[in-house]
Amino acid sequence: MDQLSIGKVYNYASEENMKILPLWKQSISAIEIMGVKEELFSEEYSHYIVIHDALNIRFPESRDELNRRFCAQLGASVVRYIRKQGNVHYVRGLMAENGASIYSILPYTSFDLIENAKFPKNSMEERKIKAFEEIIPLLNGEKILDVGCGLGTLTIKIAAMKPDISVYGVDLQESLMKQCRFNAEIEGVGNIKFVAGSAYELPFEDAYFDVITCFFMLHHLDDVPKALKEIKRVLKPTGEVFVVEPIDHFHDIQRNPDDWKKLFIDAGYAVDVRKKHKLSYIKGFL
Ligand SMILES: C[S@@+](CC[C@H](N)C(=O)[O-])C[C@H]1O[C@@H](n2cnc3c(N)ncnc32)[C@H](O)[C@@H]1O
Known part of the structure; x- marks a missing residue:
């Protein structure tokens, strides 16, 4: 062709x-x-x-x-x-x-607009957007890390809404990070860095971040306790972790808010959990 x-x-x-x-x-x-x-x-x-x-x-x-x-x-x-x-x-x-x-x-x-068009519901996408909006105002601090940032959608939103702070995103593949950097550049968002790395071995020094976010990410991991321990290492003693996880979408193990609570407590965090729109919202602190 x-x-x-x-x-x-x-x-x-x-x-x-x-x-x-x-x-x-x-x-x-x-x-x-x-x-x-x-x-x-x-x-x-x-x-x-x-x-x-x-x-x-x-x-x-x-x-x-x-x-x-x-x-x-x-x-x-x-x-x-x-x-x-x-x-x-x-x-x-x-x-x-x-x-x-x-x-x-x-x-x-306007010719393409079809009155009463029906779409199969993508409730996960809608819930995710709502969760982004709920979480962003709660994030306070000079340095924020988004672990498992994917294509950087949330990471770039955080940086765009908080231009005076430094925002970092980490995910496994360098090619994804290149795309994240391109997305941020075209959107004109400068206070952001994307680094390839794993939640099990974060490429940052100890006690570096005020806030860490993990969005729809922890359920991808085989070893959640190992990642929580590593996240704790790079978090300041006064820092906070915000995690959002779907309850009705999982890979090997389905986890409810109480299951997440236990994982956080076992990893040495104090924790608040709540359930909303079939999502677990978890806030961990030290
Ligand atoms: C469902 S996506 C969520 C992406 C993004 N947080 C969002 O909400 O748009 C899960 C992400 O976790 C990443 N991931 C899986 N295992 C990881 C690990 N060990 N370390 C870092 N990221 C990981 C995947 O590459 C993927 O980008």
């Missing part, structure tokens, strides 16, 4: 790192338009439908809508337009990997 290509994608997405993270839809990509004279994007529209190379990935059956949209013959993403720089356009939500070709770009117009 290369002869039909009208542009190329630039980001840090690869088959490997997209497999684990449908969270990529929060990320920013650059699209370079080539050999097309007319303006395909304009600031009149906030959203566009972009047709691009498909991902060579198979998501599990529970996420079959991703397979249908992004992993068949071609991929189709609805993206939010950010801005342009020459013939390069920045968009959020493109589910295509670095180097993918673009075949078509269509504004998402």
Whole structure:
């Protein structure tokens, strides 16, 4: 299909790192338009439908809508337009990997708005956004670390809302951290650093952070006590840890607020827990 290509994608997405993270839809990509004279994007529209190379990935059956949209013959993403720089356009939500070709770009117009359109409920996403909003005002301190930051969605929000503090994000893969840095740069957020590392061995000195957040992350770990001990090491004695975990989504072990409470107490924290919208909110301190 290369002869039909009208542009190329630039980001840090690869088959490997997209497999684990449908969270990529929060990320920013650059699209370079080539050999097309007319303006395909304009600031009149906030959203566009972009047709691009498909991902060579198979998501599990529970996420079959991703397979249908992004992993068949071609991929189709609805993206939010950010801005342009020459013939390069920045968009959020493109589910295509670095180097993918673009075949078509269509504004998402009032013609596309369908009255009473039905969508399968994505309550997890909604609950996560609400939880972000609840947690951010509680975070106070000069240095904040977000462990298991994924694509940096929460991390960048924290830094944008608190421009006078230093915010750090850590996650396993350097390629993810590159994408996080790109997201922050395009959003114009400067008070933030992304570092590759594991929750089991955080690349920071002892007692460095005032606040540490772990969002929808601890249930991914085989050894939660080890991570809690390591988080405690990099937390100041006056520091606080804010954790949000889904109750109805888990990998090996389902944990209720009381299970989290016990894990924190066993790791040497004082702890407050509460349950809201099928989420455990845990605040740990020393
Ligand atoms: C469900 S995602 C949540 C991402 C982000 N906190 C958010 O809410 O958007 C879980 C994240 O935990 C990360 N993760 C898993 N094991 C980890 C470890 N040992 N150390 C650091 N991050 C880890 C994964 O790579 C993934 O990005």
